[in-house]
Amino acid sequence: MKTVSTKLKQVRISLSSLSRPYSPTPLASHAKPRNPSSSALLNEFVNFCYQRDLPRAMKAMAAMERHGLYADSITYSELIKCCLARNAVEQGRLVHKHVSSNGYQPKTFLLNILVNMYVKFKLLQEAQDVFDQMPERNVVSWTTMISAYANAGLSDKALEFFVLMLREGVLPNMFTFSSVLRACNGISHLRQLHSGMIKVGLESDVFVRSALIDVYSKLDELRDAICVFDEMETKDLVVWNSIIGGLAQNSDGDEALNQFKRMKRAGFTADQSTLTSVLRACTGLALLEVGRQVHVHVLKFDVDLILNNALLDMYCKSGSLEDAKSLFELMVHKDVISWSTMIAGLAQNGFSQEALKLFDLMKASGTKPNYITIIGVLFACSHAGLVDDGMFYFRSMKRLYGIDPGREHYGCVIDLLGRAGKLDEAMSLVQEMECEPDAVTWRTLLGACRVHRNVDLAIYAAKKILQLDPADAGTYVLLSNIYANSQRWEDVTEIRRQMREKGITKEPGCSWIEVNKQIHAFILGDTAHPKINIINRRLNQLIHKLMGIGYVPDTNFVLQDLEGEQRDDSLWYHSEKLAIVFGLMSLSSGSAIRIRKNLRICGDCHTFAKLVAKMECRLIVIRDPVRYHHFQNGVCSCGDYW
């Protein structure tokens, strides 16, 4: 509708300018008197412009100028639209030359269009040059530049221009605010702008609102984002997408899905952007069945790379590699994100060799790896114990791909060396890092100490973690257990005292399982699930049956207890065991049991799951915060190396 009415308006303008005797605006002093062919020439020029026939339009313009006839701002702007539609940079520059060699000073209107043209061609410097030479700059001129810098990620520049604009006494409008909002990189700037907008009464515009929601949530201020959203009486699709996206990106998948339901009840239809965020929410919650449902809706749209990438990630993170692989095969267009997602997905699910093979294919396909791709590659090496390969990729990433190793890359290699028992080398890598090691780095080293029972280094790493992240309950518990194991009771008491003092409590182990698109949560020691009694009975039967085929519950996991779950026989009721039993009870016998956990799996549950998978002929997939375990026929895809 909108395009049609715009077109009609344009036609009217051209007709009206042709019906009157044509006079260029302003009159060029050297203009020759009109001759009969002039109006025909202009007519031709305008038509070529509307047909987006750039070469002919350019020729027509040259012919007109030979007759001393000059286009006006509106016809020039049509010609520039032509150049933009054809992505014709050189012709655009030529038009610019014509405009400024016309012998008159072009109007602000036309100069704004030229600035915008250079912005669209991503020639910011040229845009800036035109802007600088303008005798007058209005709100559109300023907004064009602010938006250009904000889009290019040059936030400081955008904010600087906003201030300059105010200083020159030009009043911002809602276009300006929605542009400058995107350049806010600190919460104080944002609040300042927000209150400024309220003062001038522009904060209720939907564009401004969606930008506000987006920026608040990108700055981790979800409460403010929700506040802005709730205050709105009339919302449009983009506003809904902003809040759903904000929630999904801040790992509040539950709430994102709730808002999605509300959006549909309000009568809106999801588009690609909505579905991408919904998929991201499913990914975080490992909701494979809901994700599949979304996939059906995805098929209604034209191929959309971002949406396909989100879908691919959902299948990987829900542990359904078969779906991920077949989608990846079907995708005709793949970008660096598609490849990186698939590589990391294979690696996290325990298929490291396949991940590395895919990395070779990626390079062969001509796609350049980025920072994140290499993280996936190194992750694959560390989780398969491929020390030599990992070290090679790490040491050559700068030379081969021009990527400087960052904290995450170091983390993978520290993990790689640490797991392989090379704790000294891992430690020297920590010292080699040019960026400061953070809590995650030390936790990686601590993980290696746990596996290789290095108590001294474990204590050292744990202390480092607590300096950087004093509220990390898991580390307190681990440290206390290490001391207990070495009979250092005074230290144990001290740790417990610190925990009490700081009010630090252990996060309980929790597992989730999706049955009939419903999530069931199991928390250690929690009896809220309606079927908990029968689940406990079945679990006991199962444990005794497994003991008959050689299962010995392993309570000695002092250096493993990242669980925060207790050391006595409560490990018999670890949340993943409850979820497995519930899965056996409620899912049809052929289907896989997929579980998501908030904490890493312990050694005992790992053994348990392997045996259950074998005895019950089931595929069991458990996703923990770091990686996945596929249990089948008595073995796990991690090769007992995690």
Place this chain on the structure above:
DNA sequence: ATAGGGTTAG
């Protein structure tokens, strides 16, 4: 003439 929402790791 100028403006808003979506994908990989951690």
